[in-house]
Amino acid sequence: MRNKLSLIFLSCLFSSTVLAGDGEYAVFRIPKELLKNANAVIRLQEQYTELLKEDKLFSREHYVITILNEEGDRFSGMFEYYDKFRDIKSVDGTLYDAMGMKIKSLKNKDIEDGSGSSGNNLADDSRYKKHNFYHRVYPYTIEYTIESVKKETMFFSSWIPVWSELIAVQKSIFAVDVPVGYLLRYKPFNYTREPVIKEAGGRKVHNWSLENYEAVKREFAAPSWKQITPAVLFAPSDFVIEDFKGTMTDWKELGKFQLSLNKGRDQLPDELKKKVAELTNGAKSAEEKIVRLYQFLQSNTRYISIQLGIGGWRPLEASFVAGKLYGDCKALSNYMYALLKEAGIKSHYTLIKAGQGEDDLELDFPSRQFNHAIICVPMEKDSLWLECTSQTQSPGYMGGFTGNRHALLITEEGGKVTATPRYGINDNTQVRQIKAQLTEDGRLQVRAHTIYSCMQQDDLQMLINSLSKDKVKEVLQEKLDFATYEVDRFNYKENKSKRPSVEEELDISVSNYATITGKRLFIVPNIMTRHGRRLTQQEERKYPLELDVEYRDTDSVEIVIPAGYTAESVPTDVVLETRFGKYRSTVKIEGNRILYFRTMEHFAGNFAAKEYAELVKFYEAMYKADRARLVLVKSESTPKSF
Secondary structure, eight states, rough: OOOHHHHHHHHHHHHGGGGGGTTTTOOOGGGGGTTTTTEEEEEEEOOOEEEEEEEEEEEEEEEEEESSGGGGGGSSSSEEEETTEEEEEEEEEEEEETTTTTEOOGGGGGGGEEOOOTEEEEEEEOOEEOOOHHHHHHHEHHHEEOOOSBBBOSSOOOOSSSSSSSSSEEEEEEEEEEEETOOOOOEEOOOOOOHHOOOOOOEEEEEEEEEEEEOOOOOOOOOOOOSSSEEEEOOOEEEEEETTEOOSSSSSHHHHHHHHTTOOOOOOOOOHHHHHHHHHHTSSHHHHHHHHHHHHHHOOOOOEEEEEEGGTTSSOOHHHHHHSSOHHHHHHHHHHHHHHOHHHHHOOOEEEOOSTTTTOOOOSOOSSSOEEEEEEEEOOSSOOOOOOOSSSOTTTTTTHHHHHHHHEEEETTEEEEOOOOOOOOTTTTEEEEEEEEOTTOOOOOOOOEEEEEEEGGGGHHHHHHHHHHHHHHHHHHHSSOOSEEEEEEEEEEEOOOOEEEEEEEEEEETTTOOOEEEEEEEEOOOSSOOOOOOOOOOOOOOEEEEEEEEEEEEEEEEEETTTTEEEEEEEOOEEEETTTEEEEEEEETTTTEEEEEEEEOOOOOEGGGGGHHHHHHHHHHHHHHHTOOOEEEEEETTTOOO
């Protein structure tokens, strides 16, 4: 039975719901300032978490949201996952009209119960409960209360009171109830107050709250959500999941827990041990052995997600992958670890937060912040990193998915934080050379040769390895920045290394490239690499700027013009140097040729909000320079051809 303090706290916390029938949730009660820019308003959100035992958490969430318009409908439903570690005990819901009067209550038969397995998962024991009133008379208000029990204590819910942009918060309360001796670990963002703590009966209830928070409108290149809105992350100290106990007070201890999950799961069948010996025989270096084994992994396994029980954190045995030839990121990384171990090569199973644009780890807050596993092989001079879910990626290359961030190595001594490879402006390059011929009727025949390197080649590398040649051509016929054109020929060549590149050759016929006016041809000498983003000038920028990818583009263009034409007007040289990057473009006429050269460097970094106006000018100047037109005029003395 829950202690007296908890019962009293819960009674006070959720007592406001009895007022709903008296119009407590009438829309006119929303402060006017909360309606600005808002598609929905969280009228009340109350979350309560109680640590019942070392391996059990009780949770009760009650939320009331007023939907103001069609854009707010995405906040109007209830969707909750459950599995062997989480039971949903009850779900209640109510629908109110604009005056806060009850329209309808949720009935159990209205709740959809389905499998949480997706097409990417071979096996997944998660399920979900889902409901929506599908009311579309605006404004309206929905209310849900969900009670659940988790049979693990490795994850504590975080408090993120502002769910998304364009949603305001009238009141949000978050409470965590733990034994007096338990170390509750938390890290606040944009929240300076200490939690209100009530202590009685050997328990401590920590309480955070937020009131009258206006809707946030996301700005270009703003920092991550938790950097610009209030939030509190939570993590346990000691925790239990299934039969495993762990401590999360530092990275070393968290690594020891993962080590216990992995223990004994690296055994290979005898026939595979013989294969490892065969593959590595005659290799001239440790790196050559690693590459051979990695290529064997890529050629003989495929990625399939398997999320059963503790499988979300514990890898399947290497023998399973050896027999089935598939696995998820954990299983495949563990398998690669086993192959390397058999070859006498030391490596580290590694946890990481993967994804383009993902936040880096909160290094001062040891906790389970990961969603992916990879392998790190320490070498004499540097480490060799292996992405084990890809059948095509170069050994040693991480790219935008796992590069430029920190990861947790699982060593024999425990966890150790280290940085993955960084890809900077000298790595992420695009070098393009174009030779083109313009005809008198405005057609342009283009032959382009481009080398994309590192993060600039990521999307293209995936495209050419996942699609047939016909499908690649379909993509090319849609993505190039020409009004009417035909891709006559294309070819790609991959150069695999720690800094990989993709070489592209394109032959393109462009109709009506030049605009014809009388005896003049108007042509943009920058044929294929044009800066496409224009920013809106804001009266007042609210948030800092965060530019997270740096790269360099270099273009050399030669256009042969039709006989009898000379240049009447040539764009002036443009040179831009800012803290956000550099840009230079030049156009010259040499005989019957237009020579165009362009280079653009885009820097990464964090910048003050007041510098946004300068960024707008930089982008706008590049946009205009990239579209500057050259005017050709036909000479009157040109003899007619017969």
